Amino acid sequence: MLSGPQKIRVKFSKTGSLKFISHLDLNRTVKSAFLRSKLPIWYTKGFNPHPKTVFSVPLSVGTASLCEFMDFKITEAVPGEVICATLNSVFPDGLRAIEAYEPTSKFHDIGWADYEIRLEIANAETYVERVKSALNEPIVIEKTTKIGTRTLDVSPFVKVLSVTEENGELALRVKLCCDDANFVNPKYVIEFLTGKLGVPGERDDYSVCRTAVYREDGVTPFK
């Protein structure tokens, strides 16, 4: 028995169909999976009891991720592997629990994330060098927030890891800042490149996957 509810963090991936569901719908999906799992999840009291699930940095609809986190509480000790296996038995395909543990950090500690961006372009190899040099210059984008639209250079918050051609696609790996103040949506980078290089074809012909998440230093993996 636990003296009080214990906090649990589950690292999970969100791929396939799951890419296309909103944050709200992910919440619903997880909520019903919890009930199916019969795990000793802690619920709020009151008329409408619910598990207080908190998710890490939200993803745009359409973006896959290998590295998401959710926190909730349990009322009885359960080994991490059991939590993962149980959740995976009730999760839809595309939602996979990877690791479960008692967290020692806060989501607020997350500072950076790696993304893999794949663009479908004819003659992808001819773009490799041009993309590299474009990303070496100031990356001026239009950022729309609740307050309004601003034009700014986000290059301090973008680190290019690699630009290659793979299977006819242009593959771009970048580390982007994701703290509250300087959050760079991968879509900004794509829009910047589209504007700069006139990348041919439909602008929406790309896929994005978040592959890793780091603390503020951009080096220590977030856990």
Place this chain on the structure above:
Amino acid sequence: MKIPERILKKVEKPARYTGGEWGQVIKDKNAVDVRFAFCFPDTYEIGMSNLGLRILYHVLNSHEDTWAERAYAPWVDMEACMREENIPLWAHESGDPLKEFDILGFSVQYELCYTNVLNMLELAGIPLLSKDRDESFPVIMAGGPCTYNIEPIADYFDLCMIGEGEEVIEELVELYKEHKKKGFRKQAYLRDAAKIEGVYVPAFYEPTYNGDGTLASFRPIYDDVPVKINKRIVKDLNKSPFPTKLVLPFIQIVQDKITLEVYRGCIRGCRFCQAGMVWRPVREKTTDVLCEQAKVLADATGYDEMTLSSLSISDYSCIDKLTDELLQWTDERKISLSLPSLRVDSFTKELMEKISTVRTGSLTFAPEAGTQRLRDVINKNVRKEDLLRACRVAFEGGKTQVKLYFMQGLPTETYEDLDGIKELAESVIDEFYHTPNRPKKAPGVTLSTACFIPKPFTPFQWEAQCDMDELLARQKYLDGKIKDRKIKYNYHDAKVSRIEAVFARGDRKLNAALMEAHKRGLRFDGWDEHFNYEEWLKAFEAAGVDPSFYANRAFGEDELLPWDHIDIGVTKEFFLRERHRAYAETTTKNCRETCNGCGANRLGGERSCCPGLKK
């Protein structure tokens, strides 16, 4: 998933199209004999809520050699992308084009989805008319309430299942397998299928018409095809197939909860109500079976809401026992229990205390007509005193808002009856102020009126719908009468109701009008933003049919009706008797009090209230 991601990123609610939900059934397509796709001619959110389809999906997929999938009408944004890029309509589970399937089974729930059926066939790249499809296309079947008069859309279907589908759908798939083994010929298959009870193959029947456009005869073209098609029912609901796993949508759907079907049929006999007649006879499940099923569903879904579903839930003979037993564990499982469609006489303080959703939800009653006289005509046994009593109970329990449903344009309706609607609403407000321990908020009554639509297989099947001007005049009249700001009045679009009336009582001549409507791009007629009355009128004109002939004409009692070849168990004589009692303003007792000899007991059924049931 085959739809390009760039399209999924563009459309509204992409999770409508991706498939991949928890509970979907995936099989190896090379290892099955029959590929079946349930097609729902409306949005994903509506289709996914349909209980019948959930059951049938389970029924077919429980056969190892059959793989049943799902398809829905794509919303217009997705449709535009599909047309632009030539993407054929696909099934959710495999992502394969519908054209590659053996059988498509359309669930036809309401007349306003007919144009969507045509549009889905077109998007699938399948010829619309049955006669234009050979063996290289899937067999197109129809099921659902509209099959009781499928004539207006009959030319598009190869066969229809009349009545409850659980058993007949298995028989049809079984027969398909046999025919596939010996080399599938569509005509041979349909010929054998027509011999299965409950199966109607429209192409095997030929109508002839009188000079005035009414039906002269309607006969099978082959000797071995039945003259009358009998409705199928599941006799013992305790033993009827029941899904132990559900497909759980990622996005919110209309009925996003466990739906526990308690019984079929209805003991009441409201004279406008088709559902109450076509589902006869009443057949109940026992409480222990229901409790068991509820637990299975709770485990399988993880839903936190459960609704007890039936035409008139408070008429279930063991309703108290059932709710008591469910409440013993639903609270602990964090599941809230809800009851739809409460009757005024069942609305009690005890019920309100017992069931939290009754306590907190909105309060809705359906007196359907404004005066006792008209309620007697339609056989809606609701009395004003009962309604006011129920409202008082609700007010004492802290409620302030009441919703009342009515129909306008009912047979024999006068302006006095319309005044009655207004007066009833005023009485509810009065009752509020006469409730000593009422809440300290202002009360409100919302009146919602639908236009009366004469439906086949009801005592009112011969009635005319008021013409458009009259419908509008009555809405305007009532609107003008209501002065109290605490009373809100909403009414259905009369134009929509008229189109529904045309198709509800239509015959085969309407197939051409439907084609014209389709060519004019009509679809999603049930959606305000897509309904286009003027285009519909043009479609009727182009097809040379007069909508008034179907909607606004009183059909003759000796007339051969377009649906007379379908036998639902309840006899035409009974409907006629009931019609005459309506005009005499005489009510008919419910089936639990007395049997009125409607004929449905011929069909048999376990735990029913009919005497002399066939076993």
